[in-house]
Amino acid sequence: MEEKVQQPASKEELKRRAFMKQAAGLGVLGIAAAGGIWAAKGFKPEKGRLRPPGAVPEDQYLSMCIKCGQCLQVCPYDSIKLEDIDGKAGVGTAYIDPLARGCYLCEAFPCVLACPTGALNHEANVIDKVHMGMVIIVNESACIALENKKVxxxxxxxxxxxxxxxxxxxxxxxxxxxxxxxxxxxxxxxxxxxxxxxxEGKICSLCADMCPYPAPEQAIGMVSKNGGLFPEIRDACVGCGACVEVCPTKVLQILPYATYAEVYEKNKGSKNA
Known part of the structure; x- marks a missing residue:
């Protein structure tokens, strides 16, 4: 019987493989294919992942996200990642690590429009319908603006x-x-x-100055405190994570899906504490 000789892969095939590898997040993630969805059994969602704009509630998101990576492909800021096997937060699902790159609230939200299943709600393609979470202050003493330090x-x-x-x-x-x-x-x-x-060279107010919300002063601002400045989180904040990325000393963090009312209005006396 004549042995078949394996032909070298075509350029198109090599491109397809490269795309699949990128979409798979280093080759260890779940990939959605036309015939079905690969599921990683035994891994439970890790609480606290920041999802892309328009993400439906977490339990629903985990069942709807087919790990295709299309949101990642169209993100102009490289903000979106796919969960690898070590994260245990819905292996292969799309998320944002704001310490590595926040979301910059692109016009028309291409990630939302690219989602084929509605895991990113297609109605959330305008800023008024996007809410990812809420900024909290976790390390107040590290804020260099309090000491009027420069960037x-x-x-x-x-x-x-x-x-x-x-x-x-x-x-x-x-x-x-x-x-x-x-x-x-x-x-x-x-x-x-x-x-x-x-x-560079200015008193630090990076979190407020780099906020991508269309009216940033409605989402975050700097207020006087103890002789310096300090960020004040405001009710228009959508939890995009841009301020977390640019903060030099990790003062800020995002609570995914949380609202301003849940975080601040219940404890007005200890706001930003």
Whole structure:
């Protein structure tokens, strides 16, 4: 019987494999295919994952997200990740780690529009219908604004280091230029870095100044406290996590799905405590 000779993969096949690997988050995640959904048995959701904009309630989300990675593919800020096998928070499901990259509330929310199942509610494609969670202050004494400290290049550099679309030279220089031939995704992320760099040398108010909410002063602002400044979380906050990403000292954290009323209005006397 003649032995079949395996032909080398075509360019199209190699592209398909690369896409599947990326969508699979290093090759260990669940992948949705036309014939069904791979499920990781024995792993229970870990509480506290921040989901992309428009995510339905967690239990419902875990059953509806088919781990396809389409939201990840269209995210212009590289904010969305797919859960790997160590996270145990719905292996393969989409989430956001705001310490690595917050959500910047893109116009029209392409991640929502790309979701094929409604795990990201298709009606939540405008800011008024998006609510991801609520910012809380977990490390007040670490806030450098309280001591009127200025933003340094090192603080900004952390964000340059985890921005994927820029060159190593730009990363080292802590400076980017926007070119006419840059892709839209690249332009958006470079604009973010330029806005961040403009804060260097100023008294830190990064959390408020970098807030992507359309009217940021309605979501977060700096108020006087103990001779310095301190962030005040306001009721328009949608929990996007951008402030968590840019904070130099991890003062802030997101409670996924939480609301302003749940976090602050019940304890007005200890607000921001």
């Amino acid at each position: 340094t290049r090192e603080m900004i550099g952390r964000i340059y280091d985890h921005t994927k679309v820029i060159t190593n030279a730009e990363r080292l220089a802590r400076k980017v230029n926007i070119y006419d031939n840059d892709e839209e995704k690249v332009k958006l992320q470079k604009e973010l870095l330029q806005k961040l760099s403009a804060e």
